[in-house]
Amino acid sequence: MAEDEKAGGEGEGGSGEKAGGGETTPVERILNRWVGDAIHLFLSLLSVFILAAAAVAAYDTAVNEFPKLLVPADEYDVLQKIIQNILLIAIAAELGLLLLFHRTSSAIEVIIFVIARKIVTPDISALDLLLSVAALCGLLVARFYFLPGKPK
Numbered sequence: 001m002a003e004d005e006k007a008g009g010e011g012e013g014g015s016g017e018k019a020g021g022g023e024t025t026p027v028e029r030i031l032n033r034w035v036g037d038a039i040h041l042f043l044s045l046l047s048v049f050i051l052a053a054a055a056v057a058a059y060d061t062a063v064n065e066f067p068k069l070l071v072p073a074d075e076y077d078v079l080q081k082i083i084q085n086i087l088l089i090a091i092a093a094e095l096g097l098l099l100l101f102h103r104t105s106s107a108i109e110v111i112i113f114v115i116a117r118k119i120v121t122p123d124i125s126a127l128d129l130l131l132s133v134a135a136l137c138g139l140l141v142a143r144f145y146f147l148p149g150k151p152k
Contacts, residue, residue, distance in 0.1 A: 047096040054092035061085040080122060087117040108143050112136060 024032075061082060068078040091113045098106040115136045119129065 043099045047099040050092050050099070051096045054089045054096070057085065057092070058089050061089070077122075080120060083120050084117055087113055087120065091117065105143060105147050105149070108139055108147070112139050112143070115139070 065078065065082045065085060069075055069082070071078075091110060094106060094110045094113055097103075098110055115132050118124065119132050119136070124132070
C-alpha cells in the first residue's frame with residue numbers, strides 16, 4: 001500500500017484507484033511523468049522565446065519610436081503607435097507568464113491587455129469601443145472579486 005501511495009497516491013475510495021479507471025500501470029506512470037516533463041519544458045522554451053521577442057521589441061520601441069516624439073509633425077500618431085507597442089510587449093510578457101504558471105489570473109490579464117490594445121487603435125468603431133469597455137469592466141470585476149488570492 002505504501003508503494004501505491006508513493007507512485008500514484010490514493011483516489012477518492014482510498015484503494016489507490018484513480019477516478020474513471022482502474023489502477024495505473026508502471027508504464028503509464030512513467031509515460032505520464034516523461035510526457036508531462038516534456039510538455040512543461042516545451043512551454044518553458046516557448047515562454048523564453050516570447051520574452052526574448054518582447055525584450056527585442058521593447059528595445060526597438062525605445063530606440064526607434066521615442067525619438068520620433070520630438071519631431072513636431074505627428075506626435076499624436078507616434079504616441080498611439082508607442083502605446084500600442086507597449087501594450088503588445090505587455091501581452092507578450094503576460095503570455096510568457098501564462099505559459100509558465102498556468103494561472104487563471106494570468107489568462108485574464110492577457111485578455112485585458114488585448115482588449116486595451118484594441119481600444120487604443122484609431123480606427124475603432126463606437127460599437128466596438130462600447131463592447132470593449134464592457135468586456136474590460138467585466139474582466140476587471142472577475143479578476144478582483146472572483147479569483148482567489150489578493151490581486152497584485
